Amino acid sequence: MGTLNILIAVCLAYVALLFGVAFMAERAALKGRGNWLRSPWIYTLSLSIYCTAWTFYGAVGYAARSGLEFVTIYLGPSLVMVGWWWALRKMVRIGRTQRITSVADLISSRYGKSGLLAVCVTLLALIGITPYISLQLQSVTLSFSSFAVSDAEGAALIAAHDTALWVAIGLALFTILFGTRNLDANERHHGVVMAIAVEAVVKLFALIAVGVFVVWGLAGGIGPMLERIDASEIGAWQMDRGRWFGLTFLSAAAFLTLPRMFQVLVVENEDEGHLRTAAWAFPTYLFLMSLFVVPIAVVGLELMPAGANPDQFVLTVPLSQGQDGLAMLSFLGGFSSATSMVIVASIALSTMVSNHIVMPIFLRVTRGGASGPSDVRHVVILARRISIGIVLTLGYFYYKISGGGTALAAIGLVSFAGLAQLLPAMMGGIFWRGATRNGAFAGLVTGFVLWAYCLLLPQFGGGLPVAVVEQGPWGIGWLRPHALFGIQGMDPLLHAVMWSLLLNATVFVLVSIASFPSPLERLQGAQFVNIFEHSNNPQSWSGGVAQSEDLMIMAQRILGPAEVQSFFQAEAARQGLAGFLPEPTPDFLARLERELSGAVGGATAHAMVAQIMGAATVSVEDLLAVADETAQMMEYSSQLEAKSNELTRTARQLRAANDKLTKLSVQKDAFLSQISHELRTPMTSIRAFSEILRDADGLKAQDLTRYASIIHAEAIRLTRLLDDLLDLSVLENGQVNLNIREGTLADVISHAIAAAGADMHPLKVRRIGPASDIMLRTDLDRLAQVFINLIANAQKYCDAERPELVIEVNRRSGRIIVDFIDNGTGIAPDAQGMIFEKFYRVSDRQAGGAGLGLAICREIMDRLGGTLGYLPGQGGAAFRVSLPVAQWMAAR
Amino acid sequence: MSDKPSPVFLERRSYRQRRLVDAARLLPLAGALLWLVPLLWPQDSGPDVAQQIPAVPTSSAIIYIFGIWIILVLSAMFLSAMLDHKSDLRYQGDQPENRDT
Incomplete structure (x- = not known):
């Protein structure tokens, strides 16, 4: 009794310590003093939730039964970590840029934020993980019983109080308290991570302590230990070769796809750089965790009576040697393994359940009311808490119904095989742009059905009638669950893994090739596959209507008012606006959606924004x-x-x-x-x-x-x-009366020359062009006046030695052109704009007139419907008189 | 996708970084191959018994498997330390498997 009482006290103290650690970590993170929380070592230790109670207790049992085969469970994850450059780096980058909250969110986001796929993955995870959780409850119960063996009163106490129930309740409380404390946009739980890091240290320390005791305390050193190993019943290399390969592969796959591993690897990741450290530190952890497994198993086989449960050797060996303190430590190690796994697994599962099942249903029920009266933020948290309760209740009832199996490892491997069905969709999604939603869905369903049919149902609870297992459904022999397509004699696990994953991948690839993805899928596909090249803009919204206020109301309900207001304000400032309401630009909406998806998952966030923005999907039209x-x-x-x-x-x-x-x-x-x-x-x-x-x-x-x-x-x-x-x-003033007459242009020019007295003047006048046959109908006197003025100007201003004036007549594009070109120096460019103005005179020197001549000429030409202009670049002063077509057309 | 023409030769440092990335990629493959070697070992059951080849003792198997483990860990540690911390950004462009399929 004494031992058990102390055990319970220690256990409670340990739990209180964990609460304390989690609480301190949360406080430190809140106050921004949590830099040490973000160290790569914490990250590495948090990965150790891969080592569950199954590992802690089960590995020794496994080794006692099948020798070194247990080590395959660690080889796979070690290879994945060492090969971080291939897959993990990409997954973490995707998880961080796309605000992925769970493995279901990853797959659904990749395939066009498909709600169906998310539900599918969530259900698969729920079915696969629940037995695993019940396994943890069972292992804690069993370890209590191991202590109680020597203690009849204690055994009665254990029988009277349902240990598993108390453990389940305690874990639910802890998880709810620290796992749903906040709806942080980035979904990180510093308290939980810190607590599981502490637990990781405890379990490693406990197992090493037991190992050291066994090797140096009982066997007498490394050399004698190796001799003992070779002399034991697992002393010769005995290996099912298929299982060696198959289990290594399966554990590697499960390491990537298990929801709890995804949670710590990707979601809780603070910094991509942590992977660098974890890449070698985590394999080291696994190495240490498995180093003493075989010695403990060998010594246990020697010391313990024949009927003893090898799964409990870690506890019973120290107990049998009277090392109660060591046994206590070992118990705490197992307890840590179980609790940390349950906590993270239920957080991961509850995130998936609330984001992909509860929230979509809630949104549908309150359709059009995402901004309705109920507080969405409250609903999300409540949904998480209830989900945690549901997950643990399911685990508990599964444990009760199954009655507690003897081989712990078997449940773990079945669970691994189930979750490994996500591998094709996941890896295909991040490495192959051609992967489509239909392909992923078809592959998942195929793999899930085969896994359930070949492994889950035959293994547990008599899910299949004996006749079906032995003769196949309806007597069809090649459909027997352990011998599909007539291939007999394979290990059932290996058989199920091979067929389910093979057909899963085949169907996934074939359907992907045959189907055509929607635009959103293609966008997301490009984003995921080329994550290192793309900017982190997942997709664009074509917002047009001013609905920022609705968005703000909705977001406040999910993220909390303070965060949302500062976010909106920052966005508004980014757009150069004052106040809290930015324009709903595609950019802003994409960022808002990413913020929301941190809290409620990609598909739901998309649906919520869509509900407000009024566009259910981004179509090609958008x-x-x-x-x-x-x-x-x-x-x-x-x-x-x-x-x-x-x-x-x-x-x-x-x-x-x-x-x-x-x-x-x-x-x-x-x-x-x-x-x-x-x-x-x-x-x-x-x-x-x-x-x-x-x-x-x-x-x-x-x-x-x-x-x-x-x-x-x-x-x-x-x-x-x-x-x-x-x-x-x-x-x-336009008061002139025109005296319209008919005459030839030649006559007018001749008259002008004569009137200007050109015959007596030294200026030589030369006439070019067909002037004689052009008949005019205009005011001939006024026209002559213009010509006279131009000739007179030439007489007055032409400064050539032998002055000459050329009068050239042309017809051009419906007009009659008469050019007066002399061979003087012409008119300076800056004066050309002025010569037609009144009172302008080229220079004061030649006092010929009052500077009105050309102004008058231009007015006359205006009245006659023609123009008078200066023609630059002719070698001398050149004036062009142009008459419109009507005047000579009528004359013809 | 419009690829900028990348230079044919890199400066020494970038070249070294790329080879380190190659090594980081190859490391898990090497580890997997080495850990598959036990598949070739003779066993007590099966055809090996007839040929009178004794099975490998478990102690040797442990030393082999855990030895490989240590080598992998040390290599990974070395590569992590050598790989440029900024290489994530600098080498993202030259990875063919990130390209469109």
């Missing part, structure tokens, strides 16, 4: 819409660019206009003084000569005539100046 949006943006920006160019052009024009205005203003000032001068000069001479005529007596008739004609000439000059001004004013 993607096209996104592409269109991009195209529109680009178009818009090019429009903006064009506009800005136009503005630049306008500004340039404005600047030019302003320059011109400034110049004009200067010209006008100059002209005013010029015209005053022009008017004043004749006025002065008229006044002077008229005064002479009035006052001087005895003028000669000759002088009289001369003075009078001077006065007359000056008056004429004045009149002409005033005429010009008047003329221009009339033309500008």
Whole structure:
């Protein structure tokens, strides 16, 4: 009795210690002081949940029965860890970038966030893991009984109190307390991880302690121990070769696919760099865990009576030698193995159950009410807690119903084989882009059915009638569960593993090849397979409607208000907005979805965002819409660019206009003084000569005539100046009356030449072109006036030594073109823009007129419907007169 | 997928890193092969009995299997230490199996 009481006390103290450790770790993590929690050593130790009570107790039993075969269970995981560069590195990267919460989430996310697949994997895991959990309960119960053997009162106590029940309740409490404490977006449980790290140390220490005691305490050193081993009944190499290979492979596969391993390997991973350490540290751990298994088994076989359960040697050998303290330690080791496995397994399973079964159902029931009154966050946590309860209850009842099998390892291997069915879908998913949802589903179902039919049902509880096992269903021999397709004599486990995995993989590959994936699947496939090349943007939402507020309300219910508000604020700031509501851009939605998927899983998060955004899936149309949006943006920006160019052009024009205005203003000032001068000069001479005529007596008739004609000439000059001004004013105001007549262009030009007095002038005029046969119907006098002015200009300003004016007539594109080109120096470029302005004169030097001639000419041409322009680049001053078509068409 | 043309030759350091990655990839395969060697050992049952070849004693088997284990662990430790911590980013582009199938 005494021993048992102490045992229970130690046990409770140990549990209290674990609670304390978990609590401290949570506190430290909350306060941000948890750097040591994120060390690779903690990560490595947390992986040790691979070593369950099955390992702790069962391995020795296994070794006692089948020699070294037990070691295959560790060889597979060691190889996987050593080969981390192949698969684990990729899985961890995917898990971190895609916020994967469980193995079901990984597979469902990879295959287009398929809810069906998630449910499928969850059920498979539930069926596969529940017996395993009951196995842990059984092992704790058995170890209690081992202590009670020497103690009749204790045995009665054990019988009266259902140990398994108490253990299950305690574990449920611990798991609920620390496993569902928070809905952290990244799903990490520092308290739990810390506790299982402590447990890992305890179990390793316990097993090594027992081993050291056995080797050095009982056998007397390494040499004698090896001799004893060779002398024992497992002393010769005795191996089922198929099982050696098959079990190594199976344990490697299970290491990757077991939900609890995925939880610690991927979900709880803090840093990819931890894999580097774990890659060699975890194989070392496994090495140490298995190093003393054979010695303990050999010594146990020698010391213990023939009927003793070899599964309990780790406990019973020290007990039989009166080493109660060591036995206690060993018990704690086994207890640690069992509890840590149950805790992590139930966290992993409850995450899967709540994310992939409870939440989808809840969402469907409260359809349209993801933002309804009930608190989703509360529902998620409650669902997790209930799921943990359900998982442990199932484990407990399975233990009760099965009545506790004798061979512990058998259950473990059956469970391994079941979970290994996930391997094709998982590895295919991360290495092969061609893998499709249909293929994964078909493969999983095939593997699951075969596993259940060949292994699970025949093994446990008489799930199949004896007749079916022996003769096959309906007497069909080649369908016998242990001899499919007539292949007999194989080990049942190996047989089941081979067929289920082979057909699973075959169906997976064939259906994948034959089917066509949805766009979302293809997106996710590319993301997963090329995880190292892709940015971490899983998929885009084409959000258009402003639903940020709804999203915020929904997210708050899941992640908690404080986190969501800071997240939304950060997103808004990222978009350059103030306040809490960012635009629902695809980018933002993808990030929000990833945050949510940390809490409720990828498929559910997708569904929730979809419910609010009103797009159930991202279809090709959505993607096209996104592409269109991009195209529109680009178009818009090019429009903006064009506009800005136009503005630049306008500004340039404005600047030019302003320059011109400034110049004009200067010209006008100059002209005013010029015209005053022009008017004043004749006025002065008229006044002077008229005064002479009035006052001087005895003028000669000759002088009289001369003075009078001077006065007359000056008056004429004045009149002409005033005429010009008047003329221009009339033309500008549009009050001119045109005297339309018909005549040939040649006549007009001839008249102009004659009128300009070109015959007497040194300027030589040359005419080119078919002017004679062009009939005009216009105001011939006005046209002639223009020509005269141009010829006169040439006479006045052509500074060549032998001045020459070419008058060239052309017909071009419906217009008559008359060019007046002289061979002088022409007009300076900066003056070309000004010469048609009023009052402009090329220089003050040649005081030929008031600077109105060309302005008048241009006005006239406007009235006549033609144009007058300066023609640069002709070697001299060149003017082009152009008349519209109507005038000569009518004339023809 | 638009691949940038990668240089044909690498600088010495990158080259060394890549060979280390090769070694890291090969290590589990080597381990698996070595651990499959016991399949070839003679056994007490089966055809070997007729040929009078004695079965390998368990102690030798233990030393072989655990010896391989230690070698694997030490090699993995060596490779982990030698592999550039930034290599995850630098070598992601040159892994053919990450490419589109």
